[in-house]
Amino acid sequence: MWCTSCALAVEGTLKRLPGVVEASVHYPTATVWVKGTPKAIQLAALAPSIRRIGYRLTALEGVQDAHARLEKESRYLVLRLIVGAVFGMWTMLASLLIYAGALPTTQLESVMAWISGAFALPVVFYAGLPFYRAGWRTLQAKRPGMDVLVSLGVAGAMLVSVGLLWRGSVEVYFDTAVMLIVLLLVGRLVETLCRQRGLKAFEGLALPSMRVSVWQRDQRITLPAEEVALHAQIEVAPGERIALDGTLETSGWMDTATLTGESVPRFMNPGQRVYAGCRYAAGINARPIRVTVTATVGQRRVDKLCEQMRRAQAKKGELHKLADRFAAWLSPTALLLALLTLPAAMLVGLGWEEAAVRALSVLVVACPCAVGLAVPLASLAGSGQAMQQGVALRDPAALETLANVRAIAFDKTGTLTSGQHRVLHACLRRHTDADVFKRQLFAAVRNSEHPLANALMGWGKGCANQPDYTFRQVIEYPGAGQCIVFADGKQWWLGSADWVIQQLEKRPEQQGLTLPDSAQDPAYRFASHVVVADSRGWLATFYLADQPVADAQATIQQLQMLGYGLAMISGDRQGPVSWLGQQVGLPKQACYAQRSPEAKARLLGALPSPTLYVGDGINDTLCLAAAGAGIAPMQASDAAREGASAQLLTPGVGGVVLLLAIARRTRRVMMQNLAFSAIYNTLALGLVVAMAIPPLVAVLAMAASSLSVTLNAARLAWAETDEFSDSPAPASNAPRYRPPNGGQQHPSA
Structure with a gap:
């Protein structure tokens, strides 16, 4: 896909297919999420319709493949940008000499104008080719977007310029076409680099291909990790990384920093689970350990986590959907407005040349590039930053919910302890x-x-x-x-x-x-x-x-200072629950004991919405599903991880504070981007219709808006940890927490 317009075209085509209930295309990661009948959402059923409009639909690619694809896109953009910059520079220079009146005769100005047009041809017909291709595809999909406006803008600038030259005028607009293409290519390159940085989060989870020592019939052989079967016994030498998930047959010290962030190795006994990416941290002279494989390549914990995150990326939050709706009607509106501007300008007494220039400015300034990028780039940057801070987001759309959370409930055993x-x-x-x-x-x-x-x-x-x-x-x-x-x-x-x-x-x-x-x-x-x-x-x-986890008290204290309502809901006895509440700083009336999974969910529903639930066990899955968003601690059960929107990759619960801070900042960037791009496009369209704005100025303004949205989103990806730890509290209008029923036993619970 070339831009967000391509994403909307693919999405619109999929939604029109029989049996498809919902489709969502996430442009930054080039992934599509489809919901519908089992037969309708098979790749074989979806791919042909996408192929007809010029795109290719394949199974979800691996992280390395995605990175290679973006590298290829970057090289593709750089090549076209070089052509655009080299030839466009001479076009701009010739136009500048004409505008400045630096040439002594009109004949020389006319020659320079033709030279300007000649140097514009490689830019228009080579560097700008991806825009025309994408514009044609989106027209085929009946979803005309930004590329249609760009194509018409370039074509209009060239036609108007040739017409003026034919009539003997030297006030040409070849520079407008060149600048439109070059600046948009620069924006696309910056955007692609941001997308590559967003993939760093997934790249950190992907493990390189490794060769493994396997015991078969009392003989040790070496195989690629991809060929090792389930229940095979592998041998790991001191200092080596474990390639596959499994259970230990012998005890040893494990460095789990890759997966959990723990800086100190842990001593693990036979029967304990170990995961791919951990390192056997024994001394050089220590004996190798043996591990019985419980998950092969593709089924390992890191593989599933990475795949779940990438699948969830395609789902859109409310702000993302709002941005798409705005961009969807903006392009047709701009086209209609440009078509009306030409006759309207001529009716008020303007010549056809000035009327054509006014219509050209409308096409250029209305490109909704910034609107389409406003939310998805911020979401991608936010989820990437969360991963760097030790939190894996399975559903990036949950960032919007997390930013508005008012009450947080914690499980006790395995979460706060x-x-x-x-x-x-x-x-x-x-x-x-x-x-x-x-x-x-x-x-x-x-x-x-x-x-x-x-x-x-x-x-x-x-x-x-x-x-x-x-x-x-x-x-x-x-x-x-x-x-x-x-x-x-x-x-x-x-x-x-x-x-x-x-x-x-x-x-x-x-x-x-x-x-x-x-x-x-x-x-x-x-x-x-x-x-x-x-x-x-x-x-x-x-x-x-x-015992409470090391950071439980500090986390509870920070969340209380930030104004969140807090509760602990447990199935344990009242005595241990009250004692733990006292240790971590929760008041007695906010600690609920001896609750069944169903009672936990009912009690959670009585807290101020939207809610966040943090739990690790199978008995917490109902609450994780009932809450606005759920977080699973590092050692959570598989069922809890599946039901949670995010998973902590470091011990303790301190990641909850960081994730909430990242969510608030991400939503703030989303709102800034959305507001700026919407205001810009609305005001710019009004201005170019009401008054004469040179097309070159319109090009610069449009490119500046797209670049500002991209760079504003990039602030999230490049932010440091301490910037999130000091994030401001939730909105002051969020009411303080009051325990349901005054903290007494709830009749229904």
Whole structure:
């Protein structure tokens, strides 16, 4: 496609096809989104109709192919621009000598005028060819746009100039045709470079082709990553990048910075998921790790994320649709106005030459290039900037919704919490040696697979370097606890209070056992309890809680300062929910506990609209769909990622603040571009009809408007991180948040 008019022509053609309900063409990324019956939206059914109007429709291209296509377009534009500039320079020079009266005789002026026209011919017939081709295509599609106006403007300038020369006049307008083509080529080149920069976001997700070591029948062979089958075992050497998603067969340190932005490698155990793009960060002398492939090339997490983003790019927001509607009627209106200007000017007493020039100025100044570029370039720049800041937008149209968000609801577990428990408090039996007990506890839980084992190890790790303990037997009761027999015959029971009491009651001397008052601390009722007992009875009680993510408190504080209404909606118990709310700075009345997925969605619907929901689990998918926009944290489930408009690529929830700031700034740029281009085209048309404006001035004004819109959108792509972190708050007329039903239990929830 050559311009936004081409996009509207393709879109209009697709919408007229039987079975197609909706079609949306996104010019900056050259993608089309089609909705309709399964048979009607097949590529084989759509491509022929697009081919008839001169375009080619193919399956969604890869990121590298898109980049190569834009590189080719850039070279194509540069070549035509060079021809236009070299030959146009002499046309402009000849015209300037005539306008300035620098030539001594009229005969010399006449010769110079013919020279001006001769140098204009390569510009008009070679450099301007893409405009005529696109104009003809859009006429075929019954969607005449900017290229029709440009073609008529160039043709009009040449015909008027030849007619004037034939009559002996030297006041020719070859320079107008040349300037129109050259300036529009400059604008197209800048626009193409901006589109290339917008693709950098997708390019960062695309992984290069790699060769992988694969184990087959106890033999190691090397294959391209594209040929590795599902469930194959691949080997990754220290320092190498993982080429395919999979599960670890051996433990090791993983650098996940490429995918998550974490600067510190993480130690991952067998069975944990690893993703393509992560790097095995072990030392050179370390053993290679093995990974069982769970997703092949094309199905990897990065592949799906990139494809989802590019597919979603074609969907248009309300501002984009408004700009397209404005551009769609502007071109026919300008054509009609130009046709009426010629007879109207002659009726008021102007000569045919001046009337023709006035009509020519109307054609030139009305080109709706700026209107067509106003929103899509800003949207592309905004989504690219979001990716650079660690947020992948699956639906760029959501930027408009995010810019107007009034209330934000967070899930608790996995969203505001890290999933890593920590010991908040420990009660020990009197006269127990704490250091000895820590060493025993560390040794006892070191090999446990229970999620709380790491927290207990963390509590006892201060004494972990002391002499180790050996065990005669360790029996794991999944979901309940452990029975541990030390080498010296000493026995421990470690697990939930009910299970420990149940185990001890099996011993005759412990019948009717209850936990003493010293084993319970009312201040920590909200926390998870782990009880340790020995043959004498109760030994220790631990209170553990899932910890908030590192940036949760700072994020909540920033959002409160910006004036958003905040709530936390969780299916967890009231105690942990209230405690977490206190830790991150949410008031008690804004924390809702024990809510089913359906109740979460109903409660979300009671918040001020439009709403934003941030959640990671399958139970959050209903809320993600019900909210105006949804965000999935980095470790979200596949179902949550599919339902969200955006996904965080870095740990924590700090990306929410950045995304909202980017959305507000993007919408502001959209509104600026749209308002400026609409005002310009409306006023310019009125001025050229009412008064004599030279066509060359009209060309400069039209080119300046398009260039200003493009550069204004480019400000988003080139903005620095701190420019977004200090973005202004939402509109002051957004009402402050008030919890539904005064924060009390909602009857329907």
